[in-house]
Structure formats: structure tokens, C-alpha cells
Amino acid sequence: MKIFITGSSGKIGEQVLSFFVNKKIYCYANYNKSRIKKKYAKKFFQSYKGNIANKAFVLPKDIDAIFHLGSATNENY
Secondary structure, three states: OEEEEEOOOOHHHHHHHHHHHHOOOEEEEOOOOOHHHHHOOHHHEEEOOOOOOOOOOOOOOOOOEEEEOOOOOOOOO
């Protein structure tokens, strides 16, 4: 099984990503902050940076599930 997770650098997204990687389920992780890329083993993880709101954004063709945990936020909170 391969899953696609948006918002994987957020609090909830990082927990979900960690859960699946620890269960040895392959994840594509869409993120905004590069700290995620350094944290996980490449065997079950591939970073997939890009804006999902962009019309040119293309999902990987081999995914079985999508977890949409990303959101647009005001960074001045």
C-alpha cells in the first residue's frame, strides 16, 4: 500500500506520517517545511513538495489512499 499525506510537516500530519512509516507503509509526504525530509528513512518515505492548489500539481499514479491534513494558515498567529 502507498499513501499520500498532505500537511506532513504540521503537528497532526507528522504524527500520521510517523505512524505509517513505523508500520512500514510507503508514504509520499507533501510538506511546506524541509525538516520532514531529514527525519524519515528513505525506504518507506518520499518527499513530494508542491502546492496542491496549483492546477499543474500532479499526484503520484501509484497511490492507494490520500490523507489531506494540510491547510492554508496565516503564519502570523
